[in-house]
Amino acid sequence: MDEKMPLTKDCMWKAVISCNPLYDGLFFYGVKTTGIFCRPSCKSKSPSINNILYFANIDEAIKAGLRPCKRCRPDLAIKRYNPYLENVRQIKDMIQNHYDQHLTLEKIASKVNVSPYHLNRMFKNETGETPRSYLEKVRISNAKKMLISSSHTIAETAHQVGFLNLSSFYKAFKKHEGTTPGNFKIKQKG
Ligand SMILES: [Zn+2]
Numbered sequence: 001m002d003e004k005m006p007l008t009k010d011c012m013w014k015a016v017i018s019c020n021p022l023y024d025g026l027f028f029y030g031v032k033t034t035g036i037f038c039r040p041s042c043k044s045k046s047p048s049i050n051n052i053l054y055f056a057n058i059d060e061a062i063k064a065g066l067r068p069c070k071r072c073r074p075d076l077a078i079k080r081y082n083p084y085l086e087n088v089r090q091i092k093d094m095i096q097n098h099y100d101q102h103l104t105l106e107k108i109a110s111k112v113n114v115s116p117y118h119l120n121r122m123f124k125n126e127t128g129e130t131p132r133s134y135l136e137k138v139r140i141s142n143a144k145k146m147l148i149s150s151s152h153t154i155a156e157t158a159h160q161v162g163f164l165n166l167s168s169f170y171k172a173f174k175k176h177e178g179t180t181p182g183n184f185k186i187k188q189k190g
Contacts, residue, residue: 101162
């Protein structure tokens with residue numbers, strides 16, 4: 001272990017087992033048995049205390065013959081890489097693929113293994129909107145396509161894009177489009 005290390009071993013060990021993102025950039029840890037090194041926040045399985053190595057920076061880890069973890073990408077500059085963006089991308093993909101189902105915050109959160117509270121906060125911090133409002137946007141955008149191109153009734157459309165009842169569909173549609181689904185359909189059909 002390097003004497004230049006700004007933190008105690010005990011402190012770093014605690015950061016690693018709790019995947020604490022506050023320590024990202026302050027040190028890196030490697031695992032002797034796998035030959036991989038990670039950021040403290042990496043969600044990969046915590047190593048055994050006997051196999052862990054600590055590094056003050058990436059160069060030291062690479063010099064020691066370790067490879068960067070594909071999951072937390074310690075080799076990318078800290079400022080450029082934001083692990084939350086990856087989570088947000090996953091959540092967006094998930095919403096785009098399952099918007100027609102009954103999606104709750106809990107369901108979305110469980111897919112990316114975070115608490116609903118954390119999901120909401122993280123998503124909002126990164127995108128400026130809540131997962132719920134993003135889901136609504138995706139549903140309305142698909143509803144518009146359906147209203148234009150299919151012979152579904154408005155009620156069928158609402159159901160197909162995941163709204164549980166017509167009134168919430170009308171409310172959301174009006175909020176995003178400033179008009180009713182019926183008027184939208186008429187205008188589009190000319
Ligand atoms: Zn990692």
